[in-house]
Amino acid sequence: MNKPLIENAGYTNWRKKLILMLLVGSLSILGVSLICLNFGVVPIHPKEIFSLLWGNSPDKTNSLIIWQLRAPRIVLGVITGAALSTVGGAFQGILRNPLADPYILGVSAGAALGACIGIALQHVTGYLFASYLPLFAFIGAMLSLYLVYKSSKISYSANSTGLLLAGVAITFLFSALITILLAISGKELQSMVFWLMGDLSAANWKKISIITLPAIIGCLLLFFSSLDLNALSLGEEEAIHLGINTGKLRIRIFLIGSIIIASVVSFTGLIGFVGLVIPHIARLLVGPDHRIMLPASAFLGGIFLILCDVLARTVIAPTEIPIGAITAIVGAPLFIYLLRRKNK
Amino acid sequence: MADNNNNNILTLKGVHFSYNDNREILSDINFYLPKGELLGIIGPNGSGKTTLLNVISGILKPKKGEISLLNQNLNKLPIEQIAKFISVVPQDTWVTFNFKTKEVVFMGRLPYISRLKGETLEDYQISREAMKKTHSLSLSENNIQEISGGERQRVFMAKALAQTPQLLLLDEFTSHLDLNYKYEMLNLLKKALNEEELTIISVFHDLNLASIASDRLLLLNEGKIEKIGTPQEVLTKEIIQKAYGVKPILISHPDLEVPQVIM
Numbered sequence: 001m002n003k004p005l006i007e008n009a010g011y012t013n014w015r016k017k018l019i020l021m022l023l024v025g026s027l028s029i030l031g032v033s034l035i036c037l038n039f040g041v042v043p044i045h046p047k048e049i050f051s052l053l054w055g056n057s058p059d060k061t062n063s064l065i066i067w068q069l070r071a072p073r074i075v076l077g078v079i080t081g082a083a084l085s086t087v088g089g090a091f092q093g094i095l096r097n098p099l100a101d102p103y104i105l106g107v108s109a110g111a112a113l114g115a116c117i118g119i120a121l122q123h124v125t126g127y128l129f130a131s132y133l134p135l136f137a138f139i140g141a142m143l144s145l146y147l148v149y150k151s152s153k154i155s156y157s158a159n160s161t162g163l164l165l166a167g168v169a170i171t172f173l174f175s176a177l178i179t180i181l182l183a184i185s186g187k188e189l190q191s192m193v194f195w196l197m198g199d200l201s202a203a204n205w206k207k208i209s210i211i212t213l214p215a216i217i218g219c220l221l222l223f224f225s226s227l228d229l230n231a232l233s234l235g236e237e238e239a240i241h242l243g244i245n246t247g248k249l250r251i252r253i254f255l256i257g258s259i260i261i262a263s264v265v266s267f268t269g270l271i272g273f274v275g276l277v278i279p280h281i282a283r284l285l286v287g288p289d290h291r292i293m294l295p296a297s298a299f300l301g302g303i304f305l306i307l308c309d310v311l312a313r314t315v316i317a318p319t320e321i322p323i324g325a326i327t328a329i330v331g332a333p334l335f336i337y338l339l340r341r342k343n344k
Numbered sequence: 345m346a347d348n349n350n351n352n353i354l355t356l357k358g359v360h361f362s363y364n365d366n367r368e369i370l371s372d373i374n375f376y377l378p379k380g381e382l383l384g385i386i387g388p389n390g391s392g393k394t395t396l397l398n399v400i401s402g403i404l405k406p407k408k409g410e411i412s413l414l415n416q417n418l419n420k421l422p423i424e425q426i427a428k429f430i431s432v433v434p435q436d437t438w439v440t441f442n443f444k445t446k447e448v449v450f451m452g453r454l455p456y457i458s459r460l461k462g463e464t465l466e467d468y469q470i471s472r473e474a475m476k477k478t479h480s481l482s483l484s485e486n487n488i489q490e491i492s493g494g495e496r497q498r499v500f501m502a503k504a505l506a507q508t509p510q511l512l513l514l515d516e517f518t519s520h521l522d523l524n525y526k527y528e529m530l531n532l533l534k535k536a537l538n539e540e541e542l543t544i545i546s547v548f549h550d551l552n553l554a555s556i557a558s559d560r561l562l563l564l565n566e567g568k569i570e571k572i573g574t575p576q577e578v579l580t581k582e583i584i585q586k587a588y589g590v591k592p593i594l595i596s597h598p599d600l601e602v603p604q605v606i607m
Contacts, residue, residue, distance in 0.1 A: 009465070009468035010472055011446065011450065011471070093441075096440045227454060227459060233440040233443070235438070237398070237403055240423060241401060241403075241427060241431060242451060242452070243423050243428070244424075283441065288441035288442055289447060
């Protein structure tokens with residue numbers, strides 16, 4: 001075949017772009033994780049951390065701190081940040097709404113209600129079942145997912161506004177119930193509020209082993225819808241003209257995304273802001289093509305969340321600031337700065 | 345040209361359309377479209393022009409009647425199949441996220457691209473060729489949200505051609521174009537009709553442009569076909585007065601000898 005005059009007819013091969021992005025992303029996330037391991041209440045010398053990672057240090061306490069406290073917290077942070085950002089990006093795509101976040105379709109409100117009911121029951125019955133809270137949250141999330149799905153079908157199923165309105169309505173309903181629970185609660189108020197603001201401090205390997213698989217499989221499924229999400233940004237009808245069943249696509253992304261979010265937030269609580277802002281930052285850096293943008297969001301979200309977590313546990317140590325507050329305090333100015341720079 | 349000619353790319357038989365409130369938007373639409381023709385749809389506001397286009401593109405399903413595309417029932421074809429035959433240049437060309445124009449044009453290739461394997465060099469080449477034909481190649485590195493409405497329409501035209509359709513549907517595609525691009529686009533369409541065996545249906549707002557561009561005109565009025573035929577047959581004083589409710593003055597175009605309407 002003749003060599004074309006312009007390579008790839010002026011297009012960049014997306015596979016090359018993706019591979020480069022995956023490479024840069026993995027290396028940065030590894031680097032940032034190693035740096036984050038150094039922060040904590042107990043000072044441990046970087047050299048010792050290095051030898052601890054290779055498993056040849058005599059110090060049992062430090063080994064425990066690194067392997068059972070700091071490392072799982074970082075891994076949970078990476079998975080949570082990546083999942084929230086990927087789903088946020090995909091939801092912005094199906095709803096054609098840059099203001100969408102992973103919580104907009106109501107799944108988080110369900111999880112929150114479930115968790116608060118769990119905490120309240122614990123107080124009323126006197127049984128301690130803190131370890132079952134994620135189960136309560138997950139059941140709540142599935143309930144809200146079901147309700148949103150059903151009510152969006154009743155109104156206008158082939159329309160993103162229908163899904164959005166159903167999500168907003170269910171969120172309001174569940175939030176009202178949470179408010180009532182908060183109002184009548186006594187001592188358990190603080191645990192409820194902490195759950196609502198998100199928390200990585202209870203990370204352990206068992207939790208990580210439960211959420212890793214759904215998060216990875218879910219994000220891969222979202223990734224394989226990238227081209228359809230691209231087309232949807234031309235408009236609903238345009239996407240149909242390109243042979244895409246937009247109604248089915250929207251329901252598929254909504255279900256996959258919600259299940260990812262339900263399984264993650266059941267363990268971490270509602271960490272806000274990440275899923276809204278990281279996809280935008282990813283778009284500014286790598287462009288809007290979802291095939292590149294979604295994986296880039298995952299990496300950026302992971303890095304962003306573990307950096308925020310370091311701040312959360314060191315700024316006024318030993319007291320921890322809720323990570324949801326840090327993500328907004330750090331993220332909002334960063335986002336505005338990037339937007340301004342882009343518009344110049 | 346007989347009604348049941350196999351040369352027809354599209355046939356509508358007794359097509360009715362209404363939304364749920366049962367007010368008929370289209371009633372009893374019958375026509376056929378031979379390969380290689382440019383059919384202009386005209387009519388006053390609210391006469392159902394865009395609805396008719398949406399029924400033909402398969403977005404809206406008719407309540408009654410049958411549409412056949414290349415002798416197959418359109419509404420029984422899966423939409424990914426329809427997308428290989430029909431492409432559309434919409435009126436609204438806003439894009440949610442700020443893609444480069446070349447990426448928008450490339451989306452025209454989506455009906456042909458396997459979601460697992462991704463695109464091939466051929467898809468890139470077809471997209472580039474479509475940009476060349478529509479004089480939008482110089483815009484290829486620009487962001488779609490940062491070019492003018494007329495430039496966006498040329499980019500969307502390129503996207504529709506990259507889809508390599510047999511039937512091209514245009515919804516008032518010239519509305520944002522400058523005079524020079526309007527005529528350049530008309531020439532492009534004429535060229536595409538001849539060289540690429542394309543068939544075109546276009547909704548026109550501008551009766552004079554419709555008269556110059558079209559082989560036949562279809563005049564819609566209150567959801568019914570008022571008249572279908574050559575521009576000379578459709579653009580007469582009586583018919584225009586009936587559909588639009590005004591008394592027009594008709595002259596003949598000095599070069600092309602098609603009717604032109606002046607007020």
